Amino acid sequence: MKPLTPHSEVVFSSTLDGVHQGMAERDYRAEPALATSDLKLMENPKAFWQRMTKQTSFQRTPSMALGTMFHTYVLEPDIFTKTITVCPDEFADRRKKASREWWDTYGENAIKEDDLLQLKRMAKAMRELPEGNKVLDCQAEVSVFSQTAWPMPSKCRIDAYDPTTATVYDIKTTAPGGAHPMAFRRQSKALKYYMQQFNYCHIAARAGLPIKRWVWLVVETGGDYLAGQYEFAPEDMVQAGKETVANIERLVDCLEFDQWPDYTPQKSQILHLFY
Numbered sequence: 001m002k003p004l005t006p007h008s009e010v011v012f013s014s015t016l017d018g019v020h021q022g023m024a025e026r027d028y029r030a031e032p033a034l035a036t037s038d039l040k041l042m043e044n045p046k047a048f049w050q051r052m053t054k055q056t057s058f059q060r061t062p063s064m065a066l067g068t069m070f071h072t073y074v075l076e077p078d079i080f081t082k083t084i085t086v087c088p089d090e091f092a093d094r095r096k097k098a099s100r101e102w103w104d105t106y107g108e109n110a111i112k113e114d115d116l117l118q119l120k121r122m123a124k125a126m127r128e129l130p131e132g133n134k135v136l137d138c139q140a141e142v143s144v145f146s147q148t149a150w151p152m153p154s155k156c157r158i159d160a161y162d163p164t165t166a167t168v169y170d171i172k173t174t175a176p177g178g179a180h181p182m183a184f185r186r187q188s189k190a191l192k193y194y195m196q197q198f199n200y201c202h203i204a205a206r207a208g209l210p211i212k213r214w215v216w217l218v219v220e221t222g223g224d225y226l227a228g229q230y231e232f233a234p235e236d237m238v239q240a241g242k243e244t245v246a247n248i249e250r251l252v253d254c255l256e257f258d259q260w261p262d263y264t265p266q267k268s269q270i271l272h273l274f275y
Contacts, residue, residue, distance in 0.1 A: 008049075008254070008255045008258040009053060009258075010048075010049060010052045010053065010255060011032065012032055012033055012034050012152040012153045012154075013032045013153070014031045014032045014033035014145060014153040014155070015147075015153070016031055016033070016145040016153070016155075017145050017146060017147050017207065018144075018145060018207050018208065019142060019143075019144050019204075019207055019208070019209050020142075020143040020144070020145065021139065021142060021143075023141075023143040025141065025157070028143045028155070028157055031145070031155060032153070033145055033152075033153040033154050033155040034150065034152050034153065034154040034155065034251075035154075035155055035156070036156060036195065036196045036199045036200065038051070038052070039195070039199065039244065039247050039248070039251070040192050040195060040247070042247040042248075042250050042251050042254075043247070044262065044263060045250065045251075045254045045259075045260040045261055045262075046260045046261060046262040048251070048254075048260065049254070049260035063173070063175070063221070066118075066173060066221055067172075067173040069084070069111070069119065070119055070122055070123075070171070070173055070219070070221075071141075071159065071171060072084075073119045073123065074123050074126065074135065074136075074171070075135065075140040075141060075159060075160060075171075076140055076141060083109050084109055084110070084111060085106045085109060085110045085111075086110070086111060086112070086113055086115075086116050087102065087103070087106070087110050087111065087112050087113065088113070089113055091103070092112055092113070118221065118222070121225045122173070122219050122220075122221060122225060124225070125219050125220065125225045125226065125227040126171070126217055126219045126227055128227065129217055129227050129228070129229045130229050131169065131215060131217075131229060132217055132227070132229070134160075134162060134167075134169065135159075135160040135169045135171070135217070137162070138160035138161055138162045138169060139160070139161045139162075139163065140159070140160055141157060141158070141159065142157065142158040142161050142209075143155065143156075143157050144156050144157070144158065144200075144203055144204050144207045144209060145203075145207065146203045146206040146207050148206050149202055149203045149205075149206040149207075150248050151248070151252055152251075152255075154199075154203050155203065156199065156200040156203045156204065158170075158200060158204070159171050161209070161211075165212065165213065166210045166211055166212040166213065167211075167212065167213040167214070167215060168200070168211050168213070168214045168215065169215050169217055170196075170197075170214065170215070170216050170217070171217045171219065172184075172187075172193070172216060172217070172218045172219070173218075173219050173220075173221050174187065174218055174219070174220055174221065175220065175221060175222070176220050176221070176222050176223030176224065176226075177220070177223070178218065178220055179218045179219065179220045179226045179227050179228040180226075180228070181228060181230070184216070184218050184228060184230060188216075188232075192243070193216070193232075194232055194236050194237070194239070194240040195240050195243055195244050195247075197214050197232060197237065197240065198237055198240035198241050198244050199244050200214075201214070201237075202244070213231070214231065214232070215229060215230075215231055216229065216230045216231065216232075217229055218230065
């Protein structure tokens, strides 16, 4: 892979290296290193450039917010207890004056009792998986940085890491029905979870953190609160590596020439709809 010679306003200037325990999520996200979520955007360089230069912003959905809260609930219960306030039933109806006053005071970090019950049901479903309980004894939210994994500084944040077995447990929340094997397979391909696994393992290896096994714990957010535990086939990582390297090489070229093409930069693309 050729060296990085950037001529773009997109800059990765982080100097952090190695494994960092206890780093706050906001500090991790603020560190200017290449994350996997950024790298996935290189399927369309224009999208990457717009996001990195803040021409567009990442839109968090309610389902993403629920996923983040569930991660905190099961992986960092002390932080959840300190930062989240559960609204008593008597103040749940915001049409009442007393309720509005309560939510004005606590609303930014408050949830309803029904929301807490939802989190408890999700946690129960996860714990009933073959290895769902193991995350409780893992190192949680491990931030990893590398100066050498790729031509630019890179980073990843591991949900749960078991140092005794060098196993990563990654928690994914999904809508009802999403924990079914075929549904998770489709989701994994659409959101490129396989690229996440490859890139995390690559960055961690360069940072001196061995990963021998990667387990996905998939938990539904409602309905029957079903869950599934999955591992990708080894041959999937071969394809993941090819796609990751291709995106890195594309990024290096874009940084060198400061050109960020859209889907069809030169002429119309012929689409074959029926064959």
